[in-house]
Amino acid sequence: MYSTNQTQQILEAISELSQQQIQIVLRFIQTLQPKKLSNPTSTPFDPLANFIGATNHGNLAQQIDQDLYE
Numbered sequence: 423m424y425s426t427n428q429t430q431q432i433l434e435a436i437s438e439l440s441q442q443q444i445q446i447v448l449r450f451i452q453t454l455q456p457k458k459l460s461n462p463t464s465t466p467f468d469p470l471a472n473f474i475g476a477t478n479h480g481n482l483a484q485q486i487d488q489d490l491y492e
Contacts, residue, residue, distance in 0.1 A: 436447060
């Protein structure tokens, strides 16, 4: 994937950094790595997905104009 020369250059550059700088480099490297999804085909369960905008669940959306402008 990487040539030995580039890997060696990175390791030598990192060895000269302070602990705080190493933490910054590590966070940067983690942003470059692809994120692994546990199950990319399934969508996350959202209990409010079928509820949002529903007008038949109580009095949440009924007569909203009257409540706002009275």
